[in-house]
Amino acid sequence: xxxxxxxxxxxxxxxxxxxxxxxxxxxxxxxxxxxxxxxxxxxxxxxxxxxxxxxxxxxxxxxxxxxxxxxxxxxxxxxxxxxxxxxxxxxxxxxxxxxxxxxxxxxxxxxxxxxxxxxxxxxxxxxxxxxxxxxxxxxxxxxxxxxxxxxxxxxxxxxxxxxxxxxxxxxxxxxxxxxxxxxxxxxxxxxxxxxxxxxxxxxxxxxxxxxxxxxxxxxxxxxxxxxxxxxxxxxxxxxxxxxxxxxxxxxxxxxxxxxxxxxxxxxxxxxxxxxxxxxxxxxxxxxxxxxxxxxxxxxxxxxxxxxxxxxxxxxxxxxxxxxxxxxxxxxxxxx
Amino acid sequence: xxxxxxxxxxxxxxxxxxxxxxxxxxxxxxxxxxxxxxxxxxxxxxxxxxxxxxxxxxxxxxxxxxxxxxxxxxxxxxxxxxxxxxxxxxxxxxxxxxxxxxxxxxxxxxxxxxxxxxxxxxxxxxxxxxxxxxxxxxxxxxxxxxxxxxxxxxxxxxxxxxxxxxxxxxxxxxxxxxxxxxxxxxxxxxxxxxxxxxxxxxxxxxxxxxxxxxxxxxxxxxxxxxxxxxxxxxxxxxxxxxxxxxxxxxxxxxxxxxxxxxxxxxxxxxxxxxxxxxxxxxxxxxxxxxxx
Numbered sequence: 166x167x168x169x170x171x172x173x174x175x176x177x178x179x180x181x182x183x184x185x186x187x188x189x190x191x192x193x194x195x196x197x198x199x200x201x202x203x204x205x206x207x208x209x210x211x212x213x214x215x216x217x218x219x220x221x222x223x224x225x226x227x228x229x230x231x232x233x234x235x236x237x238x239x240x241x242x243x244x245x246x247x248x249x250x251x252x253x254x255x256x257x258x259x260x261x262x263x264x265x266x267x268x269x270x271x272x273x274x275x276x277x278x279x280x281x282x283x284x285x286x287x288x289x290x291x292x293x294x295x296x297x298x299x300x301x302x303x304x305x306x307x308x309x310x311x312x313x314x315x316x317x318x319x320x321x322x323x324x325x326x327x328x329x330x331x332x333x334x335x336x337x338x339x340x341x342x343x344x345x346x347x348x349x350x351x352x353x354x355x356x357x358x359x360x361x362x363x364x365x366x367x368x369x370x371x372x373x374x375x376x377x378x379x380x381x382x383x384x385x386x387x388x389x390x391x392x393x394x395x396x397x398x399x400x401x402x403x404x405x406x407x408x409x410x411x412x413x414x415x416x417x418x419x420x421x422x423x424x425x426x427x428x429x430x431x432x433x434x435x436x437x438x439x440x441x442x443x444x445x446x447x448x449x450x451x452x453x454x455x456x457x458x459x460x461x462x463x464x465x466x467x468x469x470x471x472x473x474x475x476x477x478x479x480x481x482x483x484x485x486x487x488x489x490x491x492x493x494x495x496x497x498x499x500x
Numbered sequence: 501x502x503x504x505x506x507x508x509x510x511x512x513x514x515x516x517x518x519x520x521x522x523x524x525x526x527x528x529x530x531x532x533x534x535x536x537x538x539x540x541x542x543x544x545x546x547x548x549x550x551x552x553x554x555x556x557x558x559x560x561x562x563x564x565x566x567x568x569x570x571x572x573x574x575x576x577x578x579x580x581x582x583x584x585x586x587x588x589x590x591x592x593x594x595x596x597x598x599x600x601x602x603x604x605x606x607x608x609x610x611x612x613x614x615x616x617x618x619x620x621x622x623x624x625x626x627x628x629x630x631x632x633x634x635x636x637x638x639x640x641x642x643x644x645x646x647x648x649x650x651x652x653x654x655x656x657x658x659x660x661x662x663x664x665x666x667x668x669x670x671x672x673x674x675x676x677x678x679x680x681x682x683x684x685x686x687x688x689x690x691x692x693x694x695x696x697x698x699x700x701x702x703x704x705x706x707x708x709x710x711x712x713x714x715x716x717x718x719x720x721x722x723x724x725x726x727x728x729x730x731x732x733x734x735x736x737x738x739x740x741x742x743x744x745x746x747x748x749x750x751x752x753x754x755x756x757x758x759x760x761x762x763x764x765x766x767x768x769x770x771x772x773x774x775x776x777x778x779x780x781x782x783x784x785x786x787x788x789x790x791x792x
Contacts, residue, residue: 201746222681223681223683227683233713233718306533388567392539392562392567393536393538393562395561395565395687395690395691395743396565396690397685397687397689397743398683398685398687399685399743402684402685402745403685403745413708415708415711415713426713427684427714432686434699447566481687481745483691483743484537485530486536490530490531
């Protein structure tokens with residue numbers, strides 16, 4: 166026996182969650198043919214769409230590690246500077262309808278934001294959030310979860326996973342106690358069971374690529390293959406696992422905020438020293454950094470690949486670059 | 501189109517063989533069959549060049565990238581709209597025009613992903629490339645160019661008129677909704693052939709000139725500032741709109757300013773070799789009195 170729930174009842178769960186004082190994030194269509202994860206209100210719960218799209222045009226990391234976040238404010242009063250911490254994220258949050266490759270980024274980010282320095286901004290959001298994933302019904306040319314240990318029904322990072330039964334209902338499989346609680350008493354029994362799509366073909370051997378990268382730091386390969394990179398941040402900002410940020414003060418001498426903003430390694434400015442020296446002087450070095458961080462540096466430190474195979478880096482790249490084309494090219498290298 | 505592709509490959513191979521160019525910047529295919537920029541340096545690789553309706557990217561952006569410059573003297577494949585960006589780059593002394601071999605393709609219009617007609621084609625100024633070193637394709641195959649008046653009737657211009665006609669608060673609400681999706685990845689800037697500043701004002705941090713935050717205030721500051729920096733310069737190639745991962749139609753703003761330049765000063769960017777920059781020059785016939 167399985168447990169099923171209708172789309173309307175799922176929407177109702179989101180609406181109830183909001184009514185009870187929580188925040189809900191869900192995929193909602195925008196006026197062009199894109200779906201975005203965004204905060205919804207009770208009325209917006211009716212617009213949640215859980216089928217008909219493969220990937221949203223933004224990532225769920227925005228709701229754990231926002232693109233822009235205030236750390237504290239400062240104000241000069243007479244000869245004193247008064248600091249006020251930003252309030253802790255205090256509301257329960259429901260994240261609805263992400264893909265397994267997005268939810269899988271959360272255990273990866275947990276390590277970064279809870280390793281030596283405990284990032285209370287990330288951790289409070291993470292602690293307060295229930296994640297409900299929808300198993301994939303299709304994959305595209307850019308998907309490669311199966312090459313980095315994931316799958317279309319991976320439950321890492323999820324509190325519950327839904328399977329679209331394509332008749333207006335979903336099979337519910339709670340993963341954690343929190344997921345169980347969310348759906349308790351909301352499902353009905355059924356004989357139908359859901360099925361995810363087959364995993365995308367394995368595109369490359371990640372450990373073989375790591376060995377090659379480690380031994381070819383100075384290879385001309387990097388610049389040759391990075392030529393078409395225009396140096397924007399679409400790959401990193403649409404990546405659920407990229408987590409670099411910059412800390413800046415905004416405001417005046419008298420009053421302002423210290424804020425944390427996303428930053429991206431594909432920009433020349435990212436590593437530019439005050440002296441004018443740049444240790445990553447060209448796009449090849451910058452692409453190498455991004456790929457080595459994901460497939461060598463992070464795995465050496467945390468025993469996991471810093472990539473879930475979602476393919477967003479390629480899908481959103483103005484020149485269709487990103488992890489997959491690069492690693493496929495690495496695998497074709499002979500020495 | 502197939503014959504154009506054949507001619508393009510022949511041309512590229514010959515340029516490389518005769519060392520008239522060290523690299524041909526053109527379109528090729530990714531492993532998944534998507535059209536991507538390629539950099540051909542050996543005559544035998546010229547077969548990798550493609551020309552089809554998916555060749556929507558503006559490759560002119562690569563002429564000023566240091567990694568590409570290192571490859572030597574470039575030849576570049578351009579559509580008529582892209583070719584205008586080369587004229588501007590030369591007019592603004594960013595390239596030596598004679599050091600670039602420009603291969604202009606007669607263009608019947610291109611698609612962006614999923615077969616959607618590119619937003620740039622809706623405002624096409626001309627299908628036959630101007631100010632190039634060699635044209636590939638036949639003029640008679642090119643669709644008829646729209647007159648200025650006809651262009652003003654296309655959907656894109658109608659959309660601008662619709663937005664302009666909104667009351668100020670609704671217009672603001674429209675752009676708030678659009679800019680709220682901006683994550684400041686700068687894909688617009690990095691894909692733009694005319695955003696070539698070594699250090700963009702958005703990257704200035706000593707002191708910061710505009711907020712780097714992807715807050716509504718920061719996003720308004722950034723997108724409006726970029727549009728103004730492109731006023732009278734933008735060739736309406738649409739690369740910014742195509743690159744935006746959030747699907748913000750940035751070209752609407754740039755096109756509004758391009759329209760103003762055309763209406764007020766009869767200035768159509770990239771159509772005149774040696775033209776002085778619209779902003780940065782004045783003439784006694786300018787409409788405003790303060791200039792006299």
